[in-house]
Amino acid sequence: MTEAEITATEKAAPPAHPLLKLDSVDTYYGQIHILQGLNLEVQSGELVCLLGGNASGKSTTLKTILGIVQPRNGTVQFEGEDVTSRSTSYRIGKGIAIVPENRRLFGPMTVLENLEMGAYLHAGGAKEDFDRVYTLFPLLHERRRQLAGTLSGGEQQMVAMGRALMAKPRLLLMDEPSMGLAPILVERSFEIIKQVHESGVAMLIVEQNANVSLSIADRGYVLSTGRLVLEGPAAELREHEDLRKAYLGR
Amino acid sequence: MSETPGIPAPPEEPSEEQASRIGVDSWVAETERHGRGRGPLWQLARLWEYSPDPVKLLAFVALASTVPFWTNEGDLFVFGLFTLLYAALGLGLNVVVGFAGLLDLGYVAFFGIGAYTYAELSSSQYGIHWPAEATIPIAMAAAALVGVVLGFSARRLLGDYLAIVTLFLGQAFVFFTGVANPTVAGKGLTGGANGIPQLDPLTFFGYQLTSTKQLYFFLLIVVTLLATALYFANQSRTGRAWRALREDPLAAEVMSIPVNRLKILAFVFGAAVAGLCGTIYAAIETAAVSTNFSVSVLIIIYAVVILGGFGSIAGVFVGAIVINCTLEFLEPQNDHPEVKRWLFYGTIVLLIALLKPWFRPVLVLAGTIAFGFVVHAIVAATTAASWTSGVPVSGASWLARWAVIPTGSHGNFNNYLYIGLVVAVVCTASLKGWWRMIALVPTLYLTALVWENMLTQNGGITAFILFGAMLIGLMTVRPQGLLGTARVEIV
Ligand SMILES: Nc1ncnc2c1ncn2[C@@H]1O[C@H](COP(=O)(O)OP(=O)(O)OP(=O)(O)O)[C@@H](O)[C@H]1O
Ligand SMILES: [Mg+2]
Numbered sequence: 256m257t258e259a260e261i262t263a264t265e266k267a268a269p270p271a272h273p274l275l276k277l278d279s280v281d282t283y284y285g286q287i288h289i290l291q292g293l294n295l296e297v298q299s300g301e302l303v304c305l306l307g308g309n310a311s312g313k314s315t316t317l318k319t320i321l322g323i324v325q326p327r328n329g330t331v332q333f334e335g336e337d338v339t340s341r342s343t344s345y346r347i348g349k350g351i352a353i354v355p356e357n358r359r360l361f362g363p364m365t366v367l368e369n370l371e372m373g374a375y376l377h378a379g380g381a382k383e384d385f386d387r388v389y390t391l392f393p394l395l396h397e398r399r400r401q402l403a404g405t406l407s408g409g410e411q412q413m414v415a416m417g418r419a420l421m422a423k424p425r426l427l428l429m430d431e432p433s434m435g436l437a438p439i440l441v442e443r444s445f446e447i448i449k450q451v452h453e454s455g456v457a458m459l460i461v462e463q464n465a466n467v468s469l470s471i472a473d474r475g476y477v478l479s480t481g482r483l484v485l486e487g488p489a490a491e492l493r494e495h496e497d498l499r500k501a502y503l504g505r
Numbered sequence: 506m507s508e509t510p511g512i513p514a515p516p517e518e519p520s521e522e523q524a525s526r527i528g529v530d531s532w533v534a535e536t537e538r539h540g541r542g543r544g545p546l547w548q549l550a551r552l553w554e555y556s557p558d559p560v561k562l563l564a565f566v567a568l569a570s571t572v573p574f575w576t577n578e579g580d581l582f583v584f585g586l587f588t589l590l591y592a593a594l595g596l597g598l599n600v601v602v603g604f605a606g607l608l609d610l611g612y613v614a615f616f617g618i619g620a621y622t623y624a625e626l627s628s629s630q631y632g633i634h635w636p637a638e639a640t641i642p643i644a645m646a647a648a649a650l651v652g653v654v655l656g657f658s659a660r661r662l663l664g665d666y667l668a669i670v671t672l673f674l675g676q677a678f679v680f681f682t683g684v685a686n687p688t689v690a691g692k693g694l695t696g697g698a699n700g701i702p703q704l705d706p707l708t709f710f711g712y713q714l715t716s717t718k719q720l721y722f723f724l725l726i727v728v729t730l731l732a733t734a735l736y737f738a739n740q741s742r743t744g745r746a747w748r749a750l751r752e753d754p755l756a757a758e759v760m761s762i763p764v765n766r767l768k769i770l771a772f773v774f775g776a777a778v779a780g781l782c783g784t785i786y787a788a789i790e791t792a793a794v795s796t797n798f799s800v801s802v803l804i805i806i807y808a809v810v811i812l813g814g815f816g817s818i819a820g821v822f823v824g825a826i827v828i829n830c831t832l833e834f835l836e837p838q839n840d841h842p843e844v845k846r847w848l849f850y851g852t853i854v855l856l857i858a859l860l861k862p863w864f865r866p867v868l869v870l871a872g873t874i875a876f877g878f879v880v881h882a883i884v885a886a887t888t889a890a891s892w893t894s895g896v897p898v899s900g901a902s903w904l905a906r907w908a909v910i911p912t913g914s915h916g917n918f919n920n921y922l923y924i925g926l927v928v929a930v931v932c933t934a935s936l937k938g939w940w941r942m943i944a945l946v947p948t949l950y951l952t953a954l955v956w957e958n959m960l961t962q963n964g965g966i967t968a969f970i971l972f973g974a975m976l977i978g979l980m981t982v983r984p985q986g987l988l989g990t991a992r993v994e995i996v
Contacts, residue, residue, distance in 0.1 A: 323755070343759060344761045347759070355755075363752060368745050372746065375742070422760070
């Protein structure tokens with residue numbers, strides 16, 4: 256979409272609901288209070304990054320969005336619909352997909368089979384879906400008969416992303432896509448993230464690598480021990496004093 | 506979703522040469538190359554590995570259908586029929602445990618439900634004599650129904666708890682049929698400890714299967730159909746989803762694979778197969794007796810699947826043949842003592858011969874033979890004659906000069922031998938390299954002693970313990986089972 260088109264659509268019909276909205280969510284693991292009154296929004300087509308140190312509750316936020324853990328208070332809304340009490344597979348059916356932390360591929364299965372599992376809801380995926388993924392990641396086509404567990408870390412990351420994209424999501428959650436990748440691959444994978452984003456998929460990216468992720472994001476949130484401590488446009492966050500000290504190292 | 510214009514065409518297919526390399530773990534390929542071309546046995550194994558699954562099944566069926574023509578009625582019954590029955594049971598369990606990764610310890614109860622359903626509907630128990638084409642589907646449906654109810658009530662429990670719930674089901678079933686035996690229509694429903702005798706033979710549309718041969722071919726057809734069905738199920742999207750959820754249930758869940766539904770499906774599928782086997786078993790035995798569905802039968806079925814390798818269909822067949830034939834040969838009333846001995850030593854020599862490189866088996870076997878003569882000479886020189894004056898069961902007098910076989914009572918000698926063997930097997934399995942080779946020598950000799958002194962006389966429980974040791978050894982040397990594929994771990 257061009258600049259003009261975007262403004263045109265926005266003017267014509269301002270979206271009634273954000274694509275995703277967490278409303279004062281409290282999530283516990285047993286007695287431990289992890290997420291504390293978390294408010295978070297992702298507009299459709301937006302790229303949002305969620306920053307925070309280790310154990311600040313980033314992965315927990317994604318798990319709450321997917322319904323793998325249930326919040327004790329607060330609601331999770333997808334396109335205005337309250338999905339808090341809905342199952343994980345219902346939410347995925349609505350158009351959420353995830354690239355999980357550590358990728359979690361099905362190691363003894365081939366790349367092709369992994370991709371197919373990503374499109375399980377869509378009867379294993381149509382040819383266009385495979386083609387779309389292969390276009391983004393030509394290497395996966397070449398290696399489609401290789402066992403996913405035997406791929407290198409960077410290649411596995413591509414499979415994990417491809418697998419998530421097979422479900423044709425409107426919101427893609429990514430948990431630390433750059434983990435364990437060489438700097439050159441980090442850049443490359445963020446290029447791909449940008450490319451996927453430009454094709455119209457909204458994204459919520461959890462990252463430790465604040466510098467790179469803020470450079471492509473529209474907005475960002477910063478979590479610290481389960482609370483939001485900062486939020487705002489990515490460009491603003493990049494200039495923010497505290498954040499720079501904590502993450503950007505300058 | 507809008508596409509970027511000018512999509513580059515997906516890359517070309519990889520060349521033939523590349524394609525054969527891709528998909529093979531490089532480490533596995535490396536080891537394969539090292540082992541290439543080692544003797545005819547190895548070549549045969551290669552040929553087997555590279556032939557597609559339908560060819561393997563055809564080869565098995567072709568071989569199996571010749572069996573009735575070169576065995577007598579009795580052997581066909583104990584070796585042929587029961588091998589096929591264990592294969593069928595193993596195929597069902599393989600779906601539950603091997604494909605879906607559920608630890609179902611109540612599998613044998615579904616087997617029993619099938620048998621008792623057949624017994625109620627095709628016997629003089631209540632004077633109902635329905636034909637098999639009616640009772641088999643009903644029995645399968647009954648087993649499946651219990652599976653569904655259990656699967657759904659254990660929905661939240663799927664996981665470790667499933668093992669406990671199903672183990673309970675197994676025990677409850679044996680108790681219900683053998684002890685509780687509620688009175689229905691003026692009669693004990695399940696006949697108590699004596700079970701339900703005098704069942705009708707399997708009758709399909711007026712055609713009776715009475716002879717062992719007829720039953721054998723019927724079972725062969727059932728097993729072939731089952732294996733074919735499982736092959737296609739395994740190739741299907743559902744089959745792949747089963748594997749995916751076995752690998753990583755959480756990842757499967759976030760891929761929106763309906764984990765619970767697929768688990769219950771596998772569980773119920775297994776239950777129905779067990780139910781089918783139960784009807785055939787009841788008809789073969791012409792009785793349904795609760796003790797036939799105890800934990801020891803469950804162990805045998807698990808041994809079949811574990812030995813063959815979880816998830817491998819061909820493995821189930823190998824497992825069934827090995828386990829059933831071993832069990833039968835170890836039966837005390839088996840009337841082929843020499844065959845028994847050849848089979849026993851033959852298997853051991855064959856297993857040792859698989860060691861690499863080639864000089865290891867030669868050294869180990871030569872060492873064992875020498876070790877035996879030395880031990881025998883020492884025992885003969887230092888103890889009373891009664892220690893070495895025993896004669897092995899059924900001939901082979903040279904054996905008496907190699908193996909220490911005492912006559913008369915020598916306290917707990919046999920039991921010590923046995924415990925010694927189990928310890929030796931476990932030790933050998935945990936050693937590495939040359940130490941393992943060295944430990945193999947006394948272990949093999951102990952095995953021979955246990956065999957000559959005990960196992961030739963009483964099979965039964967000793968067979969089970971020997972199985973346990975065998976499985977421990979196998980799991981250490983080849984954790985994936987005989988035909989299972991090694992799992993590739995994501996690091
Ligand atoms: N299943 C669980 N049970 C109990 N505590 C948990 C569980 N999962 C996470 N936690 C705890 O919740 C806290 C937040 O975990 P979370 O995985 O959300 O952190 P994170 O921000 O993703 O960290 P990282 O950057 O290291 O991945 C941690 O203290 C963790 O130990
Ligand atoms: Mg995390």
